Amino acid sequence: MVLRVAAFPWNLVAGLVFLALLISAFVLWQKHQVMKWLGGVKAALPAILGFTFLVLLMGFVKQDVEPKSALVKLLGLTHLVKTWPFILINLYLMILLGVVTLKRLTPFSLKNAGFFLNHFGLFLVLFSTALGSSDMQRLRMNCYEDQTEWRAVDTSGKTVELPIAIKLLNFNIDEFRPKVTIIDNKTGQIELNKGKNQFELLDRNALDLFGYQIEVEQFLESSGKVGDAYFPVNEPGSAPSAKVKVTKDGTEISGWVCSGSYVNQPEALKLNETHSLVMLPAEPRKFSSELNINTKSGKNIVTTIEVNRPYKIEGWTIYQLSYNTEMGRWSNLSVLELVRDPWLPVVYFGIFLMMAGAAFLFITGKPKNGGTEHVA
Amino acid sequence: MWLDFPIYASVAILCWLAASGLFLSSGKKLMNQMAAGLSFAGTAFLLVFITILWLHIQRPPMRTLGETRLWYAIFLSGIGLVSYLRWKYKWLVSYSLGLAIVFLIINLQHPETYDKTLMPALQSSWFIPHVIVYIFAYAMLGASSLVALRNLFFAPTEKIVKGPIQMADNLVYLGFSFLTFGLLFGALWAKEAWGHYWTWDPKETWAFITWMFYLVYIHYRFRHPSEHKRAMTILAVSFAILLICWFGVNYLPSAQNSVHIYSE
Numbered sequence: 070m071v072l073r074v075a076a077f078p079w080n081l082v083a084g085l086v087f088l089a090l091l092i093s094a095f096v097l098w099q100k101h102q103v104m105k106w107l108g109g110v111k112a113a114l115p116a117i118l119g120f121t122f123l124v125l126l127m128g129f130v131k132q133d134v135e136p137k138s139a140l141v142k143l144l145g146l147t148h149l150v151k152t153w154p155f156i157l158i159n160l161y162l163m164i165l166l167g168v169v170t171l172k173r174l175t176p177f178s179l180k181n182a183g184f185f186l187n188h189f190g191l192f193l194v195l196f197s198t199a200l201g202s203s204d205m206q207r208l209r210m211n212c213y214e215d216q217t218e219w220r221a222v223d224t225s226g227k228t229v230e231l232p233i234a235i236k237l238l239n240f241n242i243d244e245f246r247p248k249v250t251i252i253d254n255k256t257g258q259i260e261l262n263k264g265k266n267q268f269e270l271l272d273r274n275a276l277d278l279f280g281y282q283i284e285v286e287q288f289l290e291s292s293g294k295v296g297d298a299y300f301p302v303n304e305p306g307s308a309p310s311a312k313v314k315v316t317k318d319g320t321e322i323s324g325w326v327c328s329g330s331y332v333n334q335p336e337a338l339k340l341n342e343t344h345s346l347v348m349l350p351a352e353p354r355k356f357s358s359e360l361n362i363n364t365k366s367g368k369n370i371v372t373t374i375e376v377n378r379p380y381k382i383e384g385w386t387i388y389q390l391s392y393n394t395e396m397g398r399w400s401n402l403s404v405l406e407l408v409r410d411p412w413l414p415v416v417y418f419g420i421f422l423m424m425a426g427a428a429f430l431f432i433t434g435k436p437k438n439g440g441t442e443h444v445a
Numbered sequence: 446m447w448l449d450f451p452i453y454a455s456v457a458i459l460c461w462l463a464a465s466g467l468f469l470s471s472g473k474k475l476m477n478q479m480a481a482g483l484s485f486a487g488t489a490f491l492l493v494f495i496t497i498l499w500l501h502i503q504r505p506p507m508r509t510l511g512e513t514r515l516w517y518a519i520f521l522s523g524i525g526l527v528s529y530l531r532w533k534y535k536w537l538v539s540y541s542l543g544l545a546i547v548f549l550i551i552n553l554q555h556p557e558t559y560d561k562t563l564m565p566a567l568q569s570s571w572f573i574p575h576v577i578v579y580i581f582a583y584a585m586l587g588a589s590s591l592v593a594l595r596n597l598f599f600a601p602t603e604k605i606v607k608g609p610i611q612m613a614d615n616l617v618y619l620g621f622s623f624l625t626f627g628l629l630f631g632a633l634w635a636k637e638a639w640g641h642y643w644t645w646d647p648k649e650t651w652a653f654i655t656w657m658f659y660l661v662y663i664h665y666r667f668r669h670p671s672e673h674k675r676a677m678t679i680l681a682v683s684f685a686i687l688l689i690c691w692f693g694v695n696y697l698p699s700a701q702n703s704v705h706i707y708s709e
Contacts, residue, residue, distance in 0.1 A: 110667045117664060121657040128650045131699040150645065198643070207640060245562045270561050352562045376565035377638050388640045408640040416642065420629050427629075430622035435614040 077411070080200040087196075091164065095171045107165060108172040116165055120158050123149060159195060166192035183429030190422030197419060201412025208408075209390065212237035212358070214401040221407055231407065232365040233385060239359040242398040244351035246271045246288075247309050247328050251279050251344050252337070260344070268349065271311060280317055281340065287312040294333065299325055305399045306332025309351055315340055331396050350397065358389055358403040374405075385409050447556065453494040454549045460487030461522065461542040468535040477535070481526060484542060488522045491515065491549075504563045507576040510692065511552050516577070518545040518552075520584035528588065532612055540591040571634035579627035583687060585620030586659065589613045590684035593677040610673050613680060614666060621659050628656055647700035651690035658683035 075083070098104045106112055127149045136142035145152035170189045173181045208221035208229055219234040248268040251260045259267065262279055269276045269283075276283040292310045293302035299310040310327035315338070322340055328348040329335030337345040357375035362368070364383055374380045379388040386408045393400035410416075460483045467480035495515055498506050506512040525541025528534065592613040631652070632642040643649060662679045669675070694700045 110664050114661070114664050114668050117657060117661055121654065121661060124650060124654050124657060127645065127699075128647070128654050129697070129699055132645055132650075248562075268560070272561070353565060354562070355565050355568070377569040379637065379640070386640065388638075390640075406640045410641075413636075417633075420632060420642075423625060424629055427622040427625035430618050430625075434618045435611075 076203045080203055084196065084200045087163075088167075091167045092171065095168060099175075104168065108168045112165055113169070116158065116162050120162060123155050123158060159199065163192060163195050163199075166195070183426055183433060186422050186426030186429060188426075190419050190424075190426050193419030193422060194416060197412050197415035201410065201416065204409075204411050206409040207406065210235065210405045210407060212360075212403045212405055214238075214240060214403075217363075231385075233382065234363045235387070235405065236361040236363075237358055237403050238361055238371070240392060240400055240403040241357050241359070242353050242392070242400070243355040243357075244309075244398060245354050247351040248349045249276070249278065249283070249311075249313075249326065249346060250349060251281070251340075252347050254339070254343055254345055271348075278346075279344070281344075281346070282316045283346070284314040284316075285311050286314055286323070292327070294325075294327070294336075297325075299327060305396075306330045308333055308335075309348070310336070311348065313338065313346065315346060330399070353397075356389065356392060358405070360387070362387075384411065447498070449497075450494065450556075451553060453490055454553055457487040457490045457518075458546050458549055460484065460490065461546055465539040465542050468529075468539050481529065481538075484522060484526050484538065487542075488519055488526070491519050491522075495519065502561050504561060505573050505576075507572065508563065508567065509560070510695075511555060513576070513580055513691070514548045514552050516580045517584055517587075518548045520581050521545045521548070521587055524584050524588050528612070528616070534609070534612065536595065537588065537591065537612070540595070541588055544587060544591065566638050569634060569638060571630055571637065575627060575630045575634055578623050578630060582620045582623035582627055583691065585616050585623060586684060586687060589616035589620060590681055592616065593680035593684075596673065596677045597681065610676070613677070617659060617662060617680070621656075621663065624656055624659065628652055647697060648690070648694050650699075651686075651694050655683070655687045655690045658686050 095104065126146060130141070130146045130149075132147060132149065134147055136147045141147060149155050166188050170185060170192060173184050173188075206223065206229075208223050208231070210218055210221040210231075212218050212235055214237050217234050217236040219231050220228050221231060223229055248270050250268045251262075252258060253260055260279065261267065266278070269278050271285060271288060274285045276285070288309070288311045289299055289301050290309050291301065291303050291307045292299040293304070293307050294310075299312070308328050308330040310325055312323070312325050314321060314323040316322075317340070320341075322338065324338045325336055326338050326346055326348040327333070327336040328350045330350075335347065337347045339345045355375055357373050357378075359373045360371070360380075362370045362372065362380075362382060366383065368382070370382065372380050374387055374389045376389050379386045381387075388406040388408065389403070390406040391404040393402045396402075464480040464484035464487065467476050467483070471477075495506060507516070521541050522545040525538040525545070528541075529538035592609050596609055596613070631649070635644070635649075636642040658679070662676065662683055665672075665679055666676055689697075
C-alpha cells in the first residue's frame with residue numbers, strides 16, 4: 070500500500086533492520102528528550118494532521134490517471150501514494166507508533182492493553198502492507214470455455230506464466246427477471262416517474278407503471294422470434310421476452326417485448342403516440358465459473374468460484390472478476406483474478422489487533438487521568 | 446412498499462415532535478417518562494416499516510442512500526433516547542430527534558423507489574454488518590457533533606461546557622470504535638470480493654479521512670484537555686467530513702467509476 074521496497078527476501082531484511090534499529094534506539098536513548106517527545110501526543114498530533122492532509126488531497130484529486138497539467142505531474146498529485154511526502158510520513162508514523170508501543174510496554178501493565186492493541190495493531194498493518202506490497206501479485210487471466218490457460222497479465226500489462234493451469238469447464242450466469250420501463254417515443258429516453266417506481270421487475274403477472282396496467286400473459290426466460298411471436302429457444306443469443314396486455318383509460322394493447330441480445334434486436338411495444346414499453350437487459354444475480362485446476366505439484370481439483378467466493382490453492386487465491394458483458398449469459402469468457410499475497414497473515418493479525426482495540430474503546434470509553442489508564 | 450412510507454414517517458415525526466416538546470417544556474418526571482415513551486414509539490414505528498420493507502424487497506434494505514437515511518433516523522433516535530436514560534441530558538435527545546426528523550423529511554422529499562436487484566459483489570455475509578456498523582457509528586458521531594454545535598453556539602462559558610464535553614468524548618469513543626469496525630470489516634470484505642483489502646477507491650479514501658479526523662479529535666483532547674472550543678470545532682468539522690463521505694462522494698470528480706457508491 071505504501072512504501073515500496075525490494076521483493077523477498079530484501080523486504081524482510083529491511084523490516085528486521087528497521088525493527089532492530091527502532092528497538093535499540095529506544096533501549097539506548099529511552100530517557101532522552103527526543104525519544105520522550107517521539108513517544109508523546111505532542112509528536113503524534115502533527116503527524117496525524119500531516120497524513121490527513123495528504124489523504125485529503127487524494128480525496129479531491131482523482132488518483133491513478135494521467136496528470137492533466139505539468140504542476141500536477143510535478144507534485145505527483147495523481148499518484149500520491151508513490152510520492153516522497155506520503156512515503157516519509159508513513160515511515161514517520163511507523164516510528165512514532167513503534168516508539169509509543171515500546172514505551173507503553175515497559176514496564177508491562179495490563180492497564181495498557183487497549184492502548185497496545187490500537188497502536189501496535191495499526192503499526193503492524195502499516196508495516197506489513199509496506200513490506201508486503203512488493204511481494205504481492207495481482208494477475209488477470211482470461212479463460213475461455215474448454216480451454217486451458219496458465220498465462221495471466223499483471224497490473225503493468227506484462228504476461229506472467231503461472232505454476233497452475235486452469236481450464237474453464239463452464240461459465241454460468243443466474244439472472245434476475247428483466248425490468249420493464251416506459252420510454253418517450255420521440256427522445257427514446259426513459260420517462261421519469263416522480264416519486265414512484267421507474268422500473269418494474271417482471272417477477273409477477275400484474276404491474277402498474279405510469280398508470281398503465283400491465284398484465285403479463287406469458288414470460289419466456291430464453292426465447293427467439295419466429296414470425297410475429299416468440300417461442301422458447303435455448304441457443305446462444307436467445308433472450309428473455311414477454312407477451313403483455315397493457316390497458317390505460319379503456320384502451321387495450323397487447324404484444325411482445327424483448328430485451329434483445331448481442332444477436333437479436335430488442336423489441337419495444339408502442340403503447341400510443343408518446344409512450345412505448347421496453348424490456349431492459351436482465352441484471353446478473355450471480356455469476357460463477359466451474360474450473361478444473363492443475364498445479365505443477367500434481368494436484369487436480371474441480372471447483373466452482375463466484376463473486377465473494379474465491380478459491381485458495383498453493384498461496385494463490387482465484388477470484389471471479391468479470392465476463393464478456395456484451396454477450397451476457399452466453400459469454401464463453403470468464404475473467405479471473407489471481408492474487409498472491411504472502412504477507413496477508415501479518416496484515417490480518419494487525420487488523421484483528423485493531424478490532425480488539427476497538428472493542429476495548431467500546432467497553433472502556435474515554436480513559437481518565439489524562440489517558441495513562443486503559444486505552445489511549 | 447415505499448408508497449406507505451409517508452404514513453409511517455408522519456407517525457414517527459409526530460411522536461418525536463411531541464416527545465421533544467414534552468422533554469423541553471416540563472421538568473416533571475411523569476412528563477419525561479411520557480416523552481421517552483413517545484420517542485421510543487416513533488422509533489418502533491420505523492422499525493416496523495423497515496422490517497416490512499426488508500421482507501418485501503427480499504434483500505437487505507441497505508443499498509440506496511434513502512435506505513441508509515432510514516437506518517440513520519432509527520439509530521439516531523435510539524441513541525438519543527439511550528443517552529437520555531444514561532446521562533439525563535434532555536436537550537440531547539431533543540436534538541437527536543430533531544436531526545432524525547430532518548433525515549426522514551429528506552426521505553419524504555426524495556421519494557425512494559425500490560429495486561429488488563442486488564449486484565453479486567454486494568451479496569456477501571459482510572454486507573449487513575458492514576453497513577449497520579457504519580450507520581450506527583455515523584449516528585453516534587452525529588450525536589457527538591450535536592453536542593459540539595451546542596457547546597459552540599449556545600454555551601458561551603466554559604463552565605456550562607464541562608459536563609457535555611465529557612459526553613461528547615464518550616459518544617466519540619463509542620462512535621469511533623464502530624467506525625474502526627466498519628472500516629476493517631470493509632477491508633476484510635474487499636479482500637474476499639475484489640482480491641485486495643485496500644485500493645484507495647474514493648469511498649475508501651473518504652472513509653479513511655473521516656477516521657483520521659476523529660483520530661485528530663481524540664489526540665487533540667489529550668494534547669489540549671482544556672481547550673474546549675477548538676476541540677468542539679474539530680468535532681463539528683469532522684462531522685462535515687463524515688457527511689461528504691456518506692453523501693458527497695457520489696458527486697466528487699475524483700469518485701467517477703468508484704466501485705461502491707450508493708445508488709440514488
